Amino acid sequence: MKTRSKLKRTDFSKTARIxxxxxxxxxxxxxxxxxxxxxxxxxxxxxxxxxxxASSRGREKVLRVLLENGGRTELRDSIGGFTALHYAAMHGRTRIARLLLDFDQQINSAVNICSSDGWTPLHVAAHYGRDSFADLLLQHQARVDSLSDKGTTPLQLAMIRERTACIKTLLQWKANIDVQLGFPLRYAVIKSNHSICKLLLKKGADVNLGRQEDGQTPLHLSALKDDVAACQLLHMYGANPTVRNHDGQTPLQISKALSLVKRPCLQFLVEITGSPRSLQDMCRLVIRHAIGPNRLDRIHYLPLSHIMINYLRFKFGE
Known part of the structure; x- marks a missing residue:
């Protein structure tokens, strides 16, 4: 951080006026x-x-004058180490952001400057759900997977705050969908947010990644929550019901151990554990895995029939 300017006592009234x-x-x-x-x-x-x-108050015309007179976009405050662009992100002021980015003298400097906690303006935009602002930052080479001091990416913040529009924007810019061994999908399962689960799965999230600390996959977690809708969705996109956590338990064993009362997930897990997938389903999963999450949006370029393209994109029944 640059050294703060020392103001003389005689300058105070002038400073207060401006x-x-x-x-x-x-x-x-x-x-x-x-x-x-x-x-x-x-x-x-x-x-x-x-x-x-000027940025926090949304004073666009004043900001332009300040920038034209040598205003520096990289200066951080002493509250949290935030730049003017961070404050624009908090308030979702895209016009202000365009000005700051246009006048930024160092390539990619202001757009990726970190606060005291390692938050870039993109982290702030994701936290507050400013999807159009996030898109603007990414157009100006913001690092989509930048890590905060706690190792958190903007996508993780958007997941935690359930900012669906921001999640979509970040995924369009190829954010790491499986960050921290599949945190986004597991979090969506834990929150029983089926719409975000489906979004992540359609975008290619790895459905069988387990947590580092206990090996629980999304299917294990849905069994723990007795969320049969999540179980069905995860299985459709390739969840393996025979995967074991660090305690050696499968999702079915977890479901059985939770209660003697008949549970909705239990019957479904019994059915899928004892039944192999069809060859057609296996082919779809293998092809999608080979394509990878960063190229799934290009499936329509494959030399396949419209019906096959829709099948690979899980478009049937929608």
Whole structure:
């Protein structure tokens, strides 16, 4: 972080005037103060520059003037190490973001600058569900799988906050769908969010990845929750009912051990554990796996019939 500018006591009234003008969006007063020698990069006690203030207040015209007069997009505040672009992301101000990115002097600098916790503006956009903002950042070479200090990607934040539109945007930009050994799909199963489960599965999430700590796959977790709808969905997309967790248990054994009362998942797991998949289903799963999640959206380029393309894309019955 750059050293904060030291303001003289005689400069305080001038600084206060321009900050008030920025907050109000008074472009003429801002211009006067800049002519008198105030710079856009002086930082207050919280480390805020005039760019931070204009960005958080959505003062687009004022921001343009500040940038034209040497405003620096890479400066971070002392609250959380956030840049003006981070604050634009919080509020979903895409027009403000375009200005900041257009005036950014260093290629890919502001768009990938991390806060004190390692959050890029894309992390912030994902957390708040700003899908169009996320798309703009990615168009400007934001790193789609950047890691925070806790090892969290923007996709994981979007999953935790159940920001469906952001999840779709990040997946379109090839975010790692199986980050942390399949965290996104497991989280969707844990939350019984079947629509996001289906989205991830259609995009090629690996349905058989187990957690590092206990080896529980999504099918194990759906059995623990007695979520028969999730069980059926996972099986359709290739879940293996014979996979064992670190305790040596299959999903069926987990379902049996939970209760003596008849459970909805139990009967389904008994059926699929004792019945092999059809050759047709196996072929679909093998082809999709060979294509890989980053190329599934190109299935329609295969030299196959329309019916076969739809079958590979799980479009029947929709």
């Amino acid at each position: 900050r008030l003008a920025v907050a109000k969006g008074d472009i003429f007063a801002v211009r006067r103060c800049l002519v008198e020698g105030t710079t856009p990069n002086d930082q207050d006690l919280n480390g805020w520059t005039l760019l931070h203030l």
